[in-house]
Amino acid sequence: DAGVIQSPRHEVTEMGQEVTLRCKPISGHNSLFWYRQTMMRGLELLIYFNNNVPIDDSGMPEDRFSAKMPNASFSTLKIQPSEPRDSAVYFCASSPRDSLYNEQFFGPGTRLTVL
Amino acid sequence: DQQVKQNSPSLSVQEGRISILNCDYTNSMFDYFLWYKKYPAEGPTFLISISSIKDKNEDGRFTVFLNKSAKHLSLHIVPSQPGDSAVYFCAASIINAGNNRKLIWGLGTSLAVNP
Numbered sequence: 001d002a003g004v005i006q007s008p009r010h011e012v013t014e015m016g017q018e019v020t021l022r023c024k025p026i027s028g029h030n031s032l033f034w035y036r037q038t039m040m041r042g043l044e045l046l047i048y049f050n051n052n053v054p055i056d057d058s059g060m061p062e063d064r065f066s067a068k069m070p071n072a073s074f075s076t077l078k079i080q081p082s083e084p085r086d087s088a089v090y091f092c093a094s095s096p097r098d099s100l101y102n103e104q105f106f107g108p109g110t111r112l113t114v115l
Numbered sequence: 116d117q118q119v120k121q122n123s124p125s126l127s128v129q130e131g132r133i134s135i136l137n138c139d140y141t142n143s144m145f146d147y148f149l150w151y152k153k154y155p156a157e158g159p160t161f162l163i164s165i166s167s168i169k170d171k172n173e174d175g176r177f178t179v180f181l182n183k184s185a186k187h188l189s190l191h192i193v194p195s196q197p198g199d200s201a202v203y204f205c206a207a208s209i210i211n212a213g214n215n216r217k218l219i220w221g222l223g224t225s226l227a228v229n230p
Binding site for chain 1: 146147149156157158159160161164166204208211213215216217218220221222223
């Protein structure tokens with residue numbers, strides 16, 4: 001039974017380049033979350049979707065960040081242009097419709113390094 | 116402003132002894148609390164939860180205690196094993212103004228269980 005799938009697992013890019021992170025949630029889950037983890041700020045919620053619709057994007061740091069969910073099985077997080085301070089591990093998580101307390105299932109993460 | 120606080124960044128315990136991880140919160144509207152465990156290079160995985168109407172929930176070696184009056188919860192691991200060495204996140208669940216449920220995360224506590 002496949003869990004949340006993220007790609008790539010590692011990304012190294014140069015400042016100013018566009019970065020696209022991808023996520024496939026668990027089949028049947030209707031909520032999808034993008035998080036960023038850094039040493040200083042821990043796990044920060046960037047944005048979450050319910051039934052493919054963005055519900056809360058208040059955690060998106062600035063306009064350089066955008067996220068889409070064109071269908072129930074795919075989401076992207078794009079950073080354009082990237083900056084060194086964007087270096088972090090980015091997690092995608094999904095949650096089933098009937099989760100009473102919003103238990104989330106996480107992917108393995110994408111480690112992003114912006115040089 | 117951290118609504119969920121894990122004041123100990125790290126904890127070291129001897130194998131076989133009890134590990135106690137603490138978490139404090141500020142918002143009385145949280146109705147569920149969850150603990151997640153994270154190994155390096157992996158996403159967090161759900162460990163145990165507790166409803167705000169309970170004061171204890173036990174699952175094998177893991178027990179979570181909730182003190183609502185003190186807005187404090189703790190995770191007890193007995194006996195601790197080297198495989199328990201990981202980062203433990205406390206998270207609180209709440210329904211927001213848009214009737215959507217979200218998790219608020221602590222910064223995590225790194226547990227090291229020494230053989």
